[in-house]
Amino acid sequence: METWRLIDTGARSATENMALDETLLELKAAEKLPHTLRFLQFSTPAVLVGHHQSVEEEVRLDYCQNKGIEINRRLTGGGALYWGRKELGWEIFISQKDLRIPSKIEELYQKMGEAAATGLRHLGIRAHFRPRNDIEIQGRKISGTGGTELSGAILFQGTILVDFDVDEMLRALRIPTEKLQDKEIESIKERVTCLKWELGRTPSIQTIKASLTKGFEESFGVRFENKPLTIEEENLLKIKLPYFSSQDYIFKIRNSLPRRKTLSSLLKTPGGLIRISIAIDIKTQVINQILITGDFFAYPKRAIFDLESLLKNSKSSLPRIEEIIRSFFADKKPQIPGVKEGHFIQAIEEALQKMYLLPQGFKGEETHHLFPVLKPFREVRKPEVLLLPYCAKEVECLYRNLPGCEQCGRCSVGDAAQMARSFGMDPITIQNYEDLESTLHHLKHSGVRGFIGSCCEPFYGKHRPDFERIGLPGILIDVERSTCYDLGQEKEAFKGRFENQTHLNLSLLKRVLEYCHG
Ligand code: SF4
Ligand code: SF4
Numbered sequence: 001m002e003t004w005r006l007i008d009t010g011a012r013s014a015t016e017n018m019a020l021d022e023t024l025l026e027l028k029a030a031e032k033l034p035h036t037l038r039f040l041q042f043s044t045p046a047v048l049v050g051h052h053q054s055v056e057e058e059v060r061l062d063y064c065q066n067k068g069i070e071i072n073r074r075l076t077g078g079g080a081l082y083w084g085r086k087e088l089g090w091e092i093f094i095s096q097k098d099l100r101i102p103s104k105i106e107e108l109y110q111k112m113g114e115a116a117a118t119g120l121r122h123l124g125i126r127a128h129f130r131p132r133n134d135i136e137i138q139g140r141k142i143s144g145t146g147g148t149e150l151s152g153a154i155l156f157q158g159t160i161l162v163d164f165d166v167d168e169m170l171r172a173l174r175i176p177t178e179k180l181q182d183k184e185i186e187s188i189k190e191r192v193t194c195l196k197w198e199l200g201r202t203p204s205i206q207t208i209k210a211s212l213t214k215g216f217e218e219s220f221g222v223r224f225e226n227k228p229l230t231i232e233e234e235n236l237l238k239i240k241l242p243y244f245s246s247q248d249y250i251f252k253i254r255n256s257l258p259r260r261k262t263l264s265s266l267l268k269t270p271g272g273l274i275r276i277s278i279a280i281d282i283k284t285q286v287i288n289q290i291l292i293t294g295d296f297f298a299y300p301k302r303a304i305f306d307l308e309s310l311l312k313n314s315k316s317s318l319p320r321i322e323e324i325i326r327s328f329f330a331d332k333k334p335q336i337p338g339v340k341e342g343h344f345i346q347a348i349e350e351a352l353q354k355m356y357l358l359p360q361g362f363k364g365e366e367t368h369h370l371f372p373v374l375k376p377f378r379e380v381r382k383p384e385v386l387l388l389p390y391c392a393k394e395v396e397c398l399y400r401n402l403p404g405c406e407q408c409g410r411c412s413v414g415d416a417a418q419m420a421r422s423f424g425m426d427p428i429t430i431q432n433y434e435d436l437e438s439t440l441h442h443l444k445h446s447g448v449r450g451f452i453g454s455c456c457e458p459f460y461g462k463h464r465p466d467f468e469r470i471g472l473p474g475i476l477i478d479v480e481r482s483t484c485y486d487l488g489q490e491k492e493a494f495k496g497r498f499e500n501q502t503h504l505n506l507s508l509l510k511r512v513l514e515y516c517h518g
Contacts, residue, residue: 001243005036006224011085014046014072014403016237019244020106021091021155023236027092028153032232035098037216037224038088039209040210046070050078051148051301054293056249057275058174069172073250076146076157077272077297082169083159088205089484090116090212091157096149105147105299105337109133111219113145120216121159123208125198132271132338133297138517140193149299160212161194163202192290196262264368265350268461272296276351278316282358285316290348296339303334307344316352321345353377360515365506369478371460373467380450380475383516385443386420386427386435386509388413388455391493391502392479393429401496403429412504416454419506423513425452433463440470450474452512454504458485475516477508 009020017040027033045067047056051074054479058080064071083089092112093102102108113129119134120127120142127143130136135143135158147156150157166189197203199400213224229237243249264276264375272295279289290311296302310324328334329341352369369375393400394411405427407414417427430453432437443451451474460476467474479502484493492498 002222003225004220004222005034006039006057006226007036007229008039008209008226009229010507011041011043013043014083015241015245017046017089018040018048018072018074019240020156020238022244023233023240024091024093025075025148025150025155027233028095028155029151031095033093033153035095035222036091036093037092037213038089038093039212040091041087041205042070042083042085044068044070044169045085045172046072046083047080048072048074048083048294049080050074050076050146052077052296052304053080054291060172060174061448063171065324067168067172069168071250072244074146075155075301076148077295077301078144078146080173081144081159082165082172084163084165084168086163086205088160088162088208088212088484090115090160090216091155092216094154095156096152096158101154105297105335106131107234108147108154108156108411109145109337110151110159112147115216115219116143116145116158116160116212118219119212122194122211122214123199123203125195137193137198140191142193142195142198147299148297148298148301158209161192162205162208163196164192164194166192170183182350199437261364263351263354263364265347266457267350268341268348268463268464268511269296269339269343271336273461274339274343274347276347278348278351280316280352280355282355285355287311287314287316288386292344292347293363293395296336296403297438298339299335303332303336311348318345318352318357321348321352322490342410346382353496357515360518362511362515366511369457369505369508371457371478372466373464373474373476374471375450375473377515378476380452380473380516383450383474384415384425384448385451386425386513387451388427388429388504389440389453389455389479389502390429390431390496391453391484391498391500392416392504393501395499395501399429401431403431403435405429407488411501412506415506416504419510419513420452423517425513433494435496437466438472440472444470444472448472450516452477452509452516453477454509456483456485456502475512477505478505481506 005233032281047059049055117127117129117135125136127137133145134141143158145158192228262279267274273293277291290308292304307328323416325341325345356378357367393413399405405417407417454477456479481502484490484498489498
């Protein structure tokens, strides 16, 4: 039976762990490393952002610095992760040309995820791979996975939550916990699990490693032999450490652009969320800087940086943007599972259309909270209705679960309804998702031209295809305060049973109504 190498690099700093990833991947690409399984842990708690994420957008810097939580950047894409000292990481370094490696990225995720899930089942838990890249136990995530590629070498990695501190994760990552009550935090906790909660005890780290090793042996038909790092690997690691601990690597390669000076958009795709941030010279309409971030995976990982540098200093006209993106995809053929070139074109176009709002009195910061439905903002003229979400109604109000509002003055829904009437519009409260669908269909069939509405950014991200399918153009304005998505209560909210209260951004609503009716 074929033998693969096993390296257990023990508990190390985040810097060392990230630098070791690149060390081993480079050596694999140079064919100096056999197929290898690595186990890793962290000597201090750490937050690791995905390769294409901005640290400022994802991490509470002050909290992490005060608590000694290390911050670093993974080589792989995906979302930000919190790692406690007890969590375990596994990594496979393998050649792309190995016949056991599927050529389709989605199948690679499945192969690796199922191998790790097989290992976890040896511990006596019912773990299963869940597309796109998680391992779950009865709907609760115990492991996330992801990979990257370099010159024919693949690094595929995953986490195993062993004895996880969800509260610390909530404090370290940018999740608005200060606005959450205890029961709300509980609902977030219900989305994850760890070995200790599943088994009622924490298995020894050696037992977990042995089970995972067995899972990989069975899945790949190999056996593993434990071998420490070689001198060559240790030396290359030492050379890489200064860069992996530098601000340039951790922060600057995805340094977020100042919000008040940028135009932004977000687009949910089957492969993850794309966020665009563009700094533009309004006079010359040239793109000064562009940042494409998100939790997607890109192969090779530099593809997104290369695309950004092609777009930088180019004219912001749509045909030019489209030409750059299409020829980039044709030449470089990057693999970005679930994300197509058209998604990037669309996301950039939507950020750029906000440029036309600035001369109309909108502040740069305000444009981040506006989302187009079906048509550019300037084409939504004289909308007849204002749609208001039930989640902004006072929780104790009789109308919380009923259509309508008496405008009693106790919450922003009444003020917004009054404002709508002053512009000759009909305010309509929306009580749940079904109500939204039927209201939009009804409005469309009654000849209504367009609508203004308010909802949270994640709702827009997720239901945008539904708005487009129904076909009524409009503008949506972000709600303020914690949303049901922040709290993991989107299922309750869908049925109209979200119990938190959001707030409508009344000053922005007024500006939008003046703009559309001006
Ligand atoms: S303004 Fe309307 S929704 Fe708000 S508390 Fe009063 S009646 Fe209820
Ligand atoms: S998804 Fe939740 S927070 Fe967002 S608008 Fe709907 S009920 Fe409100």
